[in-house]
Amino acid sequence: MIIDLRSDTVTKPTTEMLQAMMAATVGDDVYGEDTTVNALEHQLANDFGMEAGLFCPTGTMTNQIAIRVQARPATEVICADNAHVFKYEGGGIAANTGAQARLVASTYGKISAPQIAEVINAEDVHFPRTALVCLENTSNRGGGSIYTLAEMNEVANLCKQHKLPLHLDGARIYNALAEGDYTSKHLGNIFNSISVCLSKGLGAPVGSVLLGSKEMIHEAKRVRKLMGGGMRQAGYLAAAGIYALKHHVAGLKQDHQHAKQVADVLCNNNLVVSMMPVVTNIIIFKLKDANTADALQQQLKQQHILANKVSATELRFVFHLDVTPTMVNTLCSVMETFKG
Numbered sequence: 001m002i003i004d005l006r007s008d009t010v011t012k013p014t015t016e017m018l019q020a021m022m023a024a025t026v027g028d029d030v031y032g033e034d035t036t037v038n039a040l041e042h043q044l045a046n047d048f049g050m051e052a053g054l055f056c057p058t059g060t061m062t063n064q065i066a067i068r069v070q071a072r073p074a075t076e077v078i079c080a081d082n083a084h085v086f087k088y089e090g091g092g093i094a095a096n097t098g099a100q101a102r103l104v105a106s107t108y109g110k111i112s113a114p115q116i117a118e119v120i121n122a123e124d125v126h127f128p129r130t131a132l133v134c135l136e137n138t139s140n141r142g143g144g145s146i147y148t149l150a151e152m153n154e155v156a157n158l159c160k161q162h163k164l165p166l167h168l169d170g171a172r173i174y175n176a177l178a179e180g181d182y183t184s185k186h187l188g189n190i191f192n193s194i195s196v197c198l199s200k201g202l203g204a205p206v207g208s209v210l211l212g213s214k215e216m217i218h219e220a221k222r223v224r225k226l227m228g229g230g231m232r233q234a235g236y237l238a239a240a241g242i243y244a245l246k247h248h249v250a251g252l253k254q255d256h257q258h259a260k261q262v263a264d265v266l267c268n269n270n271l272v273v274s275m276m277p278v279v280t281n282i283i284i285f286k287l288k289d290a291n292t293a294d295a296l297q298q299q300l301k302q303q304h305i306l307a308n309k310v311s312a313t314e315l316r317f318v319f320h321l322d323v324t325p326t327m328v329n330t331l332c333s334v335m336e337t338f339k340g
């Protein structure tokens with residue numbers, strides 16, 4: 001038995017999910033004829049109170065499309081210094097849009113309205129025009145932190161004042177919704193565009209949906225095509241998403257409880273010097289001695305526990321659908337044996 005905590009992307013479809021996929025009715029989605037894709041897009045758009053949705057293979061693609069349709073070459077996209085759109089999308093802001101990222105020093109992946117206000121450029125030929133603001137909720141590199149409704153509203157008000165669109169990288173938005181003081185409808189009101197991933201905690205094998213206005217999604221469809229993301233009988237994949245939204249949202253709370261259970265054990269482990277606040281399904285902890293992340297990663301691997309290194313001294317555990325309560329107990333006991 002392998003306990004795979006490297007990411008919540010490692011989940012495999014359940015038998016029931018596979019059955020739902022097999023039973024899907026499909027058509028050519030490039031012609032707009034895949035009824036299952038259309039159903040998924042409509043369902044998510046309705047859930048978030050947005051006009052339209054666009055099914056894409058990955059969250060990287062939904063984010064990059066959102067940036068491409070809302071920013072232009074030689075403009076700036078404001079985001080956190082550790083944002084996925086900046087750090088983990090292969091330089092896509094520059095390559096796909098010709099824009100540059102304007103980074104804001106984040107606190108656990110979160111950036112505030114006053115910080116953003118400081119980096120919105122004035123109209124001056126020297127300065128790139130500010131085009132877009134991106135928030136990430138939950139924040140991956142911030143250890144699964146979440147924004148509050150008030151924090152997001154403050155950013156949205158600032159963006160409105162400056163006529164700037166606001167994008168949400170909601171790769172793990174259902175994890176945020178499980179803990180946050182807001183609903184999906186609130187988010188639809190706050191953001192101009194939202195990326196929702198189905199292949200993280202929700203457990204679908206692939207898929208991400210971009211939400212926005214009808215007009216924006218019309219443009220987004222063009223960009224998806226040029227990026228090579230126009231899929232044909234994609235309903236088989238969309239069916240997994242529909243299944244996940246129905247059956248796998250409620251379980252996210254348990255993932256969060258698992259993370260807290262393990263965090264409590266790690267708190268008392270003298271190998272661990274600090275830990276980011278554990279709010280959702282991610283634990284990022286720092287080890288006492290420099291460069292011990294490699295060693296602990298190897299030791300864990302010998303016990304069939306897989307974890308990713310975040311830096312030379314930090315490891316990350318991500319909890320998901322395929323991590324059972326028994327596995328969590330095993331992990332806790334194994335960590336006990338690693339006490340310094």
Ligand SMILES: *Cc1c(COP(=O)(O)O)cnc(C)c1O
Pocket residue numbers: 057058059060061063084085136138139140169171172197199200208
């Ligand atoms: C995983 C992730 C994405 C999208 O990743 P893909 O692997 O391209 O689906 C986007 N943003 C965040 C914060 C993520 O964690």
